[in-house]
Amino acid sequence: METTIRQTWAFMFRGYHLTRRYISWVIVFNFYALVTSATVALIGVAAQDYQLTLTLVVGALMWNFMSSLYNEIAMSIAYERWEGTLEYTFMAPVSRLIHLTGISLFSLFNSIVQTLVVLIGLLLFTDLNLRGANLSGVLVVLGVSTIAFVGLGLMAAALPVMSPERGAEATHIFQGSMLLVSGVYYPVEVLPKWLQPLSALSPATYTLSACRKLVGLGNSGSVPGNLMGAPLSAVMRELIILALMGAVLMPLGLWVFGRIETWAKRTGKLKRTG
């Protein structure tokens, strides 16, 4: 047990020191996340429509959290490939479960910090007042959806193992497709009919739908400064779907990663190329 804790801590230790050494870049990326979120939120402000503003703010915050988590996990493997250290990680007596759990825990911490930075920043751009929103319910939804996003991140993390040159870029194709079909900034009903079934496959769809209900969007009684957030029981359907998706995507992510690792070891693709 002690060994397992130390091994998990190894990835947190590495993540912490890399963040510390790249702190100026971390600030730049947080600033970028804030600017892009504020740009979207200001569309609602310009329309002088509080419901629209809140829809966009919730979309921007949730998407920021989910994409950051997904990205951090996927890119940590790409970064190891680039540095040439992936071989040493794979040579160590660490199970892939511990390896990927360690990466995911640090990514989760990073994503929470980045989302908080964006939230605080958005308060400067909009007269956001979340009084009456069911924020504890939002945290529960985020907690449950995290598992599904970690699973997706693990699958995406396998791409840089497959192709060092194109793998990292391919992770963005996944991410962009999810952004398109999940109703981050618009209802999924506006998507072409043939594309709408895909939105049902994205965990982000259910996360956003639940979070919007929990902050009081769609409730006619919600007014600025006094939102009528739904109770957690009102989003039970979304929570169950997210839990089921997590239960499938997490082991599937580990399985896919394991298969790609085996393939890479057979074909000699683990070799450093950076």
Add this chain to the structure above:
Amino acid sequence: MEFPAIQVCNLKKSFRKREGFFKKSRLWALEDVSFEVHKGETYGLLGPNGSGKSSLIRILSTLLTADGGEVRLMGHSLPKEQEVVRRIIGRVSVDAAFYKKLSARENLLYTALLYGQKPGEAERRAMEILEQLGMEKTKFSTPLEEMSRGMQQKISIARALVIDPPLLLLDEPTTGLDPKSRRDVQSFLEALRQRTGTTILLTTHDMAEAERLCARIGFLAHGKLVAEGTAEALKQQAAAATLDDAFIKLTGEGLSKDEEPQKEMGVLEGV
């Protein structure tokens, strides 16, 4: 029962090379390679680029899966017992791959944690190794990107030893080092073997290094082990005055003609 530290029997590894859209050809990196390394012995593998040295080391390091043959390290079979094998091997590759932004201390502590070691003990051990390799203590907290290649390679050796492995796999550890760093590393490896009885498998281009460090040497060319024995025995076998000449006579090629095998093998990863 006493068993060899390394036992390689009829090891085969090939890579597929794409030729056009549909056509693929198979190129052999290792063909029926067999050898044994005794416990506490330093065994050298000599061969030009593309001869299969790195593929062999990577198979022993659990990073590459062989197509056929048998590999046993300290009696443990690969790939079946790879979890056990990973605990008993340390590897140094020709390129010192690290998190270059992190310091030597941070990189070594990360490795120690990965192997489940106590950070305090690992740090003390790493410091001792680096001092023995002639590195100043003040450099311990310097990011690796600010260090010379020689220093990085010394830290690479420290990383392999911080886990105290009974078996060390060294893939051209002194290639590209300046003469002083090269001597430091060679002296350290000699002393290490004498002091701890660590078994070392060393691949190199450097004949003098092989003669100095290795009890026995194997000549690898085009994925085949064409000869093996002590340096003296190899010279006698080839009726040559130097190990360099012996290599040329026994393999039909020189170590300096690095590009020839590369051309024959094509551009392949992991060869």
